[in-house]
Amino acid sequence: MNSQPLLQAIIPLVADIARELPGAERYRRLLEAVRILMPCDAAALLRLDEGWLVPLAVDGLSADTLGRRFRVDEHPRFASLLEAPGPLRFPADSPLADPYDGLVEGHEGHLPVHDCMGCVIRLDEKPWGLLTLDALTPERFSRPDLDALQSFASLAAATVSVAGHIERLESRVVQESLRAEGYRLAAAPRTRTLLGRSPPMRQLHKEIELVAGSDLTVLIQGETGVGKELVAEALHAASTRAGRPMVSLNCAALPDTLVESELFGHVRGAFTGAVGERPGKFELADGGTLFLDEVGELASPVQAKLLRVLQSGQLQRLGSDREHRVDVRLIAATNRNLAEEVRAGRLRADFYHRLSAYPLQVPPLRERGRDVLLLAGFFLEENRSRLGLGGLRLEASAQAALLGYDWPGNVRELEHLLGRSVLKALGRQPRRPRILSLVAEDLDLPHVPGRVEVAESGDDRPAEPPMNGPMSEAVDAFKRNLIAAALVRHDHNLAASARSLGLDRGNLARLARRLGVPTDKGR
Structure with missing residues (x-):
């Protein structure tokens, strides 16, 4: 390959290393440069995250790709790239399915990728992620392109390293150094995160960063189905308590007689059926976070006892006079207007003011614009994996229908609708397809787009x-x-x-x- 195109692509990136740029912009410029150097139909940068590949930037792929998470052991091309010592090319006759089949932007129907290559990006001799290039034309890539990609990989690693360093510095400024580690739960790695790039979601992320490092009680408010529990998990993961457990309780799922026992624990004989001593959620969450969902459902006597624990850090198990001291950060959530509940006499005013030390409002999906496509990509990838499909994509008409709908049930409604639509669309196929495309009619949305x-x-x-x-x-x-x-x-x-x-x-x-x-x- 002539060195001139290589220099034209690399020089601006080298200059960018010394500039202050957001990580997303650095990644966009990286993909733009690689497509100048090696013209292709699509390029993507993916970060490796505990067995999953998470797209950080795409160029030439559909918008919902950024919402997907690719499990490495389900995509043999990705697995091969991560294990290879250098760049790899997959020609049109490769038997390994391409994860991007049908996702290349601007092409309708089941148009597969015919030529693909990629390489692993390493930081400190460890795989950090992948850089991939895809072409719809057979024999698009050649041996010189592999050599150029090898040269480009080191610069890509430097770009990624700089972006990560800047992100860590910014995290220190807002005292959120743990956020870079993502969600760390006591039990297992979490596969769902708080997705969203719309202005309301960017504002929500900023507020999460601001309050996560404190021990203020947070009241998460929002309509049913907006993802309040994910917000609570993000707060815990970005806090200094991230290494300790986060314990959850849905206050609406238990009768009043059991909520108190669940929260504070009980001793043997405290009530009928209490055959042994049992710690409550507060003690299980000691040193960590307690998340109370639907907190507006708590009865007044439980509110009073909960208020005492929040104020003093001391509790008594049911049937016991022994004091237990706990160190717990409380996060609560509700879809009710708690101020109105106070005025109606259904909620104690002192309890409400203690809960709402820092209120967070989660925006409904109808206010989040194109976030619906990111979320759709995430849920489609889950369905693709569960059903064993080679690909699952949205046609332009389906994307427009999703963007035009009002989503009264929010993210939960989107998840259920896509799962239902995929099954129905699959059932209408005369034979099982490798790539399944959803059109607007498959979604069965209860409205006419544009009205x-x-x-x-x-x-x-x-x-x-x-x-x-x-x-x-x-x-x-x-x-x-x-x-x-x-x-x-x-x-x-x-x-x-x-x-x-x-x-x-x-x-x-x-x-x-x-x-x-x-x-x-x-x-």
């Missing part, structure tokens, strides 16, 4: 812009429907409605006045 549903005055019919007349009138009508729908969803909270529409609160108020949309609930 905005607004339920007012008992009328829940979809509101549509007029199909005739000047374009300006149609645009204004469409804006009215969007604003009215957002206000209904957020109970006429103007700030929350503005966030969901990506507008400033004042701009939304002025736009609503111009269009004649009432922003007050009573009007």
Whole structure:
């Protein structure tokens, strides 16, 4: 290979090493350079994480690829690359399935990868991850390309090393040095993480970083299905208690008579059926974190006892007068409005104020934009692995349908819908395909894309812009429907409605006045 293209690709990357750049931008430039050096249809950078390969950056692959996690022992090409001493090429006749088949951007249908090569990136002589290149044209790569990739691998390792070093420095600034280690639970490595790159999720990540290192009690609020437990796990994993257990209890899953025993433990004979002494969740979580889900369901007597433990760090098991001292960081979650519960007399005010030392709001999926595709990629990869498929992808129509839906059930609804849709689509195939593509019709979403549903005055019919007349009138009508729908969803909270529409609160108020949309609930 001529040295000129190699120099053209490498010189900007060398210059970037001395610059302050976000890790994501460094990785993007790395892939851009490798595609200049070795023209191909797609490139990807993946980090090895306890037997899984996690995409950090992709160029030429569909957006949902970034949400996937590839298990190495299920993808023989990845396993071969990690074990090889240098770059490897997989020609079109390779019997090993390509994990990216059907994922190359801008191509409809089951178009497979015909030429592929990649190499392991090593840091401190240990495999850190992979750099992969894919082409839809057979015989695209040659021996000189392998040599160029070998030369490029060292620079890729330097880029990765610099990005990691900067991330560690930034973590120290916010006193979150443990976050780089990811989720560390006492039992087993966790395969699910808090995915999201939308502005609301970036803000949530910043708040998690800010509060995780403290011992403040955190109250996680959000609708059902938004992933409040994952937020709690992220807080624990990024805290100084990460090496200690995180213990969880769903307060709504137990009757009031058992919740107290679960929390504080009991001694033999404390109640019928108590045949032995048993520690509660607080003692099991000593030194670590206790996560109470649906905390608004606790009865008032339990609230009072829990408040005492939070204030003094001392508890008594049921049926015992012996004091036990515990050191526990409490994280609570609820889908209720606890301030309203206090006003209604169903929740103690002192308990509420103790819980909400640091409130965190988890955004609903409808406010997270293209995060739905990242999450879809994650769930599709899980389904692909579970069903033993060679590939599972979303056609453009399916991606548009996912982006256009309102997701009242949030991430949980997305997970269940994709699992159901994959099974139905697979059942309609005359024979089991190697790559299964989902189209919009497979998703069976309960709405028509592009229509905005607004339920007012008992009328829940979809509101549509007029199909005739000047374009300006149609645009204004469409804006009215969007604003009215957002206000209904957020109970006429103007700030929350503005966030969901990506507008400033004042701009939304002025736009609503111009269009004649009432922003007050009573009007």
